[in-house]
Amino acid sequence: MPAFISIISSWSIPLIIFFILSYGVFKKVNIYEVFTEGAREGIKTTLNIFPFILAMLIAINIIQASGAMDIIVKGLRPLIGFLNIPVDVIPLLFLRPLSGSASLSYTAYLLNEYGPDSFIGKLASTIQGSTETTFYVLAVYFGAVGIKKYRYSLLVGLLSDIAGFFAAIFICKLLFL
Amino acid sequence: MINILWFIFIISGLIIAAGNGSMEQISQAIFKAISDSVNLSISLLGPMAFWMGIMSIAEKSKLTELIGRLLRPILKYIFPDIPTEDPASGAIVMNLTANILGLGNSATPLGIKAMKELQRLNNYSNRASFAMCTLLAINTAGLTLIPSTLISLRAASGSKEPSIILITTIFATLVSTITALLFDKFFRIVSENKS
Numbered sequence: 465m466p467a468f469i470s471i472i473s474s475w476s477i478p479l480i481i482f483f484i485l486s487y488g489v490f491k492k493v494n495i496y497e498v499f500t501e502g503a504r505e506g507i508k509t510t511l512n513i514f515p516f517i518l519a520m521l522i523a524i525n526i527i528q529a530s531g532a533m534d535i536i537v538k539g540l541r542p543l544i545g546f547l548n549i550p551v552d553v554i555p556l557l558f559l560r561p562l563s564g565s566a567s568l569s570y571t572a573y574l575l576n577e578y579g580p581d582s583f584i585g586k587l588a589s590t591i592q593g594s595t596e597t598t599f600y601v602l603a604v605y606f607g608a609v610g611i612k613k614y615r616y617s618l619l620v621g622l623l624s625d626i627a628g629f630f631a632a633i634f635i636c637k638l639l640f641l
Numbered sequence: 642m643i644n645i646l647w648f649i650f651i652i653s654g655l656i657i658a659a660g661n662g663s664m665e666q667i668s669q670a671i672f673k674a675i676s677d678s679v680n681l682s683i684s685l686l687g688p689m690a691f692w693m694g695i696m697s698i699a700e701k702s703k704l705t706e707l708i709g710r711l712l713r714p715i716l717k718y719i720f721p722d723i724p725t726e727d728p729a730s731g732a733i734v735m736n737l738t739a740n741i742l743g744l745g746n747s748a749t750p751l752g753i754k755a756m757k758e759l760q761r762l763n764n765y766s767n768r769a770s771f772a773m774c775t776l777l778a779i780n781t782a783g784l785t786l787i788p789s790t791l792i793s794l795r796a797a798s799g800s801k802e803p804s805i806i807l808i809t810t811i812f813a814t815l816v817s818t819i820t821a822l823l824f825d826k827f828f829r830i831v832s833e834n835k836s
Contacts, residue, residue, distance in 0.1 A: 472787060476742050484699045491702035502697025506690035509753060514682045521674040521681070523647050526654035529670035531661045561781075565677075572794060580800035589795055589806045593788030594813035598781040601752075605777055606769065608753040609760040613768040614642060616828035620774070621781030623824050628782065628817030635812045 509608055516607030520599060524562050533558055549633060552584055556591045561598035561625045568592060587636040595628040685749065692750035696732065705731025719779075719822070720772050722762075729758035733776060740780065743787035752780055775825050782821035785814050 488495040537554050544551055552574060559567035571592040578584040598621035606614060658667045699705050709716065709723075709730025716723065716730050723729050732755035739748035755776060763770040769777075788810045795803035 472742060477744065477747065481695060484695055484702075484704060487704050488698040488702040491704075493698055493701045495698050498697045498701050499694035501694075503690035503694035505697070506693030506750065507686060509693065509750075510682055510686045510689045513685075513753075514678065517681055518675065518678040519647065521678045522671060523650035523654075525670035525674040525677075526658075526667055527650050528654075529663065529666040530654040530658040531663055532654060532657045535657065568790070568794070571791075572798065575795065575798040575800075580795045580798045581802060581805075585795075585800075586806055586809070589788075589791045590809040590813055593785070593791035593806060593810040594783060595817050596781050596783030601781045602777060604749065605752055605756050605780065606773075609756045611760070611767055611769050611773065612643060613765075615769045615774055615832065616825075617769060617774050617777045617781070618642075618646075620778045620821055620824045620828065624778065624782040624817040624821035627820035628813045631816035632809065632813040635809045639809060 513604050513607045516603045517600075520603040524566075524599065528559075528563065528566060550584055550587065552578075553588055553591060553633075556588060557626070557629050560591065560595055560629075561622060564597040564600060567597075583636070583640050586640050587632065590632040590636055591629055594632055595625050598622060598625055688746045689750045689753070692747055693754065696735065696751065696754050699731065699735075700728055705735075707731070708734050720775060722770075722772055723759075724762075727758070727762065729755060729762060729772075732758045736776070737779065737784070740784050741786050743785050743789040745790065748780075752776070771829050774829065775822070778821040778825040779818060782818040783814055784818040786811055 485495055488498070533555055536558060537551075540554065541551075544554060555570055556567055559570055571588045574588040575585050580586075580589070598618070602614060602617055602621060606612075606617075655667065658664055696705070705728040706726050709728065710726060712730065712734050713725055716733070720730070720733065723733075732751065736748060736751040736755045739751050756773060759770060759773050759776065763773070788806065791806060791810070792803045795806070
């Protein structure tokens with residue numbers, strides 16, 4: 465990593481902690497008691513979201529193991545050819561919003577297969593790095609506060625994933641080809 | 642909606658698997674999901690306890706309110722219905738900061754903290770508020786300026802320029818975040834007009 469990035473990465477959390485603790489002492493908060501009380505709250509929260517993580521992982525693992533992805537990729541092949549998208553990165557369009565670990569391991573596979581500095585390697589890294597695991601984020605964030613009606617959140621999340629995917633292809637073709 | 646979606650995911654997976662003859666993989670996938678969910682929750686337990694503890698201090702000392710007030714000029718455009726001095730603003734700022742700096746493990750607990758603050762302001766117990774939808778739009782879009790996981794992965798797989806993806810990633814993440822915010826605004830206006 466370039467120096468400035470590793471400096472930001474290693475300094476940001478210690479600095480945030482330093483600042484919050486100092487401000488707490490300055491405002492005469494019993495920081496130790498308040499911290500442990502809050503941490504206990506955090507454990508309860510984690511237990512509360514466990515059922516949502518479980519339910520979501522079961523659905524996602526089933527759809528992934530069923531081979532549905534291959535059918536979709538095959539069905540999309542004419543469109544892919546038309547839009548001139550590298551076929552190898554198509555699974556990322558579907559894996560990325562569903563499962564962070566599955567799409568990360570697919571990216572790792574592409575980096576190994578084509579090399580991290582190949583066009584496919586750079587493109588896959590960009591796609592993987594630029595969006596989030598929409599289904600996981602929705603299940604966990606809404607699950608934690610007991611929201612059942614997501615309204616338009618899923619649609620917005622998926623539309624932004626698609627936009628990010630095509631933006632990644634556009635910029636990588638512009639800069640790396 | 643989530644009920645139907647969950648059903649469709651599982652049922653269509655099972656039907657396709659029956660056609661493919663890949664039932665063996667399906668039952669393995671189910672058991673894998675069950676044990677993965679425990680691993681995932683355990684890996685979340687530490688960061689969650691830690692950040693909730695730190696955020697409690699920030700809250701008791703009224704630091705979250707201060708941060709919210711300082712960034713009010715920006716936040717009021719993105720989150721128009723959060724009151725000026727509400728601690729929710731501070732929690733949202735912390736969540737967005739963690740995302741932008743690429744601190745993945747910290748972003749989730751801070752985001753959940755922000756959701757709890759927003760739930761306090763929500764008039765419905767089980768329906769998402771507009772502010773929640775906006776927070777989720779930004780979080781699912783994956784706004785980040787430092788894709789730290791990917792840079793490490795590239796370095797580990799022998800890349801000569803692991804961070805060359807920095808510019809392209811920032812471009813793509815900005816496009817996806819702006820798209821998310823525009824659609825969020827659009828759907829918000831549509832549902833406001835409906836009710």
